[in-house]
Amino acid sequence: MPPQLPPGVRIHHADDPHPTSTITANPNSKKHRSLLATTPFPMPGTTIATFPNPLLALPSGATMRTTCNYCLRPQQATKGAGAGAAPLKACTACQAAVYCNPDCQRAHWRAVHKAECAMFVRVREQAGKGWLPTPVRAVAQVLMLSSDNNKKGNGVREAFEELEGNVEGFRRDGSVRRDFELQAAAAVVYAGLLDTEETLEKAREVLCKIQTNAFNRLDADTGMEGIFLDAGLAMVNHSCVPNAFVGFDKRTAVLRAERPIREGEEITISYIDNTLPKSARHEALRLYHFQCDCPRCKDDLDVYEVCQASPAIPLNSFSLQPDLSKLRSPPIDRSKVSKAEIEAIYKKWQTVARPDGDDEVEHLKVAQARWELCRPLVEAKMWAVDPLPATIHELATRWQTSYKMVVYALPLLCFLSTECDPFTLVAPFMPWRIKGILAITKLLAVTGEFTASGELATRCTHEGLVGTLAMADQVSMCEALLRLAVHHGSIGAAEDWGVLKEAKAMLEDLESLVGREQESNLLRAWAKDPEDPEAAAFFEDQVLRPINTLSSFAVEALEAMLGGNSLVKK
Numbered sequence: 398m399p400p401q402l403p404p405g406v407r408i409h410h411a412d413d414p415h416p417t418s419t420i421t422a423n424p425n426s427k428k429h430r431s432l433l434a435t436t437p438f439p440m441p442g443t444t445i446a447t448f449p450n451p452l453l454a455l456p457s458g459a460t461m462r463t464t465c466n467y468c469l470r471p472q473q474a475t476k477g478a479g480a481g482a483a484p485l486k487a488c489t490a491c492q493a494a495v496y497c498n499p500d501c502q503r504a505h506w507r508a509v510h511k512a513e514c515a516m517f518v519r520v521r522e523q524a525g526k527g528w529l530p531t532p533v534r535a536v537a538q539v540l541m542l543s544s545d546n547n548k549k550g551n552g553v554r555e556a557f558e559e560l561e562g563n564v565e566g567f568r569r570d571g572s573v574r575r576d577f578e579l580q581a582a583a584a585v586v587y588a589g590l591l592d593t594e595e596t597l598e599k600a601r602e603v604l605c606k607i608q609t610n611a612f613n614r615l616d617a618d619t620g621m622e623g624i625f626l627d628a629g630l631a632m633v634n635h636s637c638v639p640n641a642f643v644g645f646d647k648r649t650a651v652l653r654a655e656r657p658i659r660e661g662e663e664i665t666i667s668y669i670d671n672t673l674p675k676s677a678r679h680e681a682l683r684l685y686h687f688q689c690d691c692p693r694c695k696d697d698l699d700v701y702e703v704c705q706a707s708p709a710i711p712l713n714s715f716s717l718q719p720d721l722s723k724l725r726s727p728p729i730d731r732s733k734v735s736k737a738e739i740e741a742i743y744k745k746w747q748t749v750a751r752p753d754g755d756d757e758v759e760h761l762k763v764a765q766a767r768w769e770l771c772r773p774l775v776e777a778k779m780w781a782v783d784p785l786p787a788t789i790h791e792l793a794t795r796w797q798t799s800y801k802m803v804v805y806a807l808p809l810l811c812f813l814s815t816e817c818d819p820f821t822l823v824a825p826f827m828p829w830r831i832k833g834i835l836a837i838t839k840l841l842a843v844t845g846e847f848t849a850s851g852e853l854a855t856r857c858t859h860e861g862l863v864g865t866l867a868m869a870d871q872v873s874m875c876e877a878l879l880r881l882a883v884h885h886g887s888i889g890a891a892e893d894w895g896v897l898k899e900a901k902a903m904l905e906d907l908e909s910l911v912g913r914e915q916e917s918n919l920l921r922a923w924a925k926d927p928e929d930p931e932a933a934a935f936f937e938d939q940v941l942r943p944i945n946t947l948s949s950f951a952v953e954a955l956e957a958m959l960g961g962n963s964l965v966k967k
């Protein structure tokens with residue numbers, strides 16, 4: 398039985414002799430089924446389809462104790478965003494699954510908990526634990542809902558039968574097979590089923606299908622915690638140059654256009670971090686058992702080449718990188734580093750492991766080694782090519798919480814948002830870009846306080862950095878950044894996304910400050926019409942210029958900290 402699909406998409410079978418569309422998937426590909434658009438989606442960011450009835454939606458592992466087991470909202474996300482975070486309540490029978498309210502609890506009981514509640518009682522009695530590893534719980538749910546005496550769950554069995562599982566491929570993969578065997582055995586025992594070879598084989602097959610089709614990430618970017626599997630959404634294939642992406646709004650997956658999509662065109666998403674070098678992408682795709690033949694892989698395009706060809710470039714007119722000519726023609730020097738060298742750098746970079754503990758000296762040594770490996774990319778000014786942005790991001794994250802380095806984190810964050818992110822994620826509504834903007838805003842709130850209290854010069858020896866911050870209207874910078882975050886967050890993410898809620902709450906606070914109505918009015922006018930001459934000039938002068946100046950100090954700060962240069966610079 399084919400999966401129920403929402404409007405906007407339909408399934409195409411590779412062997413369909415009568416395609417109803419002229420724009421179909423490549424007939425030579427081994428994709429089997431794919432998802433096509435039934436109507437055009439010309440505007441990037443548009444919702445293509447929503448998937449509100451997943452076969453599986455569960456929080457990961459022990460987070461089932463801190464995340465609503467039905468709507469998947471983590472406890473922290475309900476806090477601090479003005480929602481009046483009531484504590485999550487546990488099911489009185491098993492004491493394992495927790496819920497944000499009785500409606501969620503009732504809905505989860507009907508969906509699956511009626512079948513699994515006794516399992517958690519067993520888990521507590523037999524293993525003394527209040528939770529199960531995610532794959533074990535997921536497989537147990539499928540087995541219990543598919544069992545003959547569970548009539549309500551019969552749709553689950555049929556839907557799973559239809560899913561691609563690459564079962565043979567997983568059988569040949571020794572390390573994965575061993576994991577699957579252990580997880581399957583645990584699921585069968587805890588589900589209270591007879592551990593016959595037939596049931597164990599069924600459980601292993603379910604694991605293969607979950608691995609192939611589920612969104613399986615603990616992903617703060619999308620606001621999702623755990624596993625999500627919808628039989629219709631599972632029809633969407635991978636491309637390293639996708640035209641769509643998936644976000645989550647509680648239990649609903651939202652498929653959105655990342656670039657314009659024509660009627661009948663295949664919809665693709667990226668299963669992996671598609672900005673990685675080719676061999677790293679192929680390693681990450683190993684679990685999906687296919688050879689990617691997208692343009693990025695075929696021609697081994699780097700992030701700059703993909704960016705240059707992206708139809709999403711004009712959207713950056715309203716962003717921290719509004720210089721569209723720079724996106725179309727990036728000022729990089731490819732003669733300084735070949736693609737083969739980039740692959741080699743990435744491989745070596747991965748072998749320099751991050752220390753486990755919090756020892757600053759150890760972390761510094763690793764950062765120095767990684768920065769040194771990235772030297773050819775630095776010389777080529779290919780800031781957006783991994784592992785360079787990852788190296789900078791890791792340092793920025795550490796410095797943000799370091800007493801000594803917190804001010805220096807600001808240029809790094811500005812640099813990431815102007816010189817890296819717009820090239821790797823060309824559409825400005827992509828969640829990672831919005832998170833980057835919010836991170837700058839939060840740091841400006843800290844440096845703003847240092848500036849007001851006169852503490853800045855004691856925290857930072859870089860005169861240019863101190864001077865820029867002293868001259869800047871840091872409150873207006875924050876307001877403009879928040880307006881960008883709210884605008885793009887409302888396009889690319891759910892209303893409920895923690896980052897968006899936080900940006901909205903911060904913006905409301907700023908707007909209510911007395912004495913800066915003129916600045917606020919100008920920024921409001923700029924957000925409404927970025928072409929408005931007076932408002933655009935204000936943004937250019939008061940926001941973009943200082944952000945770019947701060948960004949211009951990033952490489953100096955990195956060279957000073959990692960390359961042994963002096964930080965005391967004019």
Ligand SMILES: C[S@@+](CC[C@H](N)C(=O)[O-])C[C@H]1O[C@@H](n2cnc3c(N)ncnc32)[C@H](O)[C@@H]1O
Nearest residue numbers: 428429430561609610631632633634635685687
């Ligand atoms: C989530 S399913 C996608 C739907 C799948 N094509 C089907 O017919 O059920 C993932 C599997 O689809 C296949 N697949 C996805 N993207 C592909 C691609 N770009 N080229 C070839 N096969 C692909 C692989 O077998 C992969 O493990």
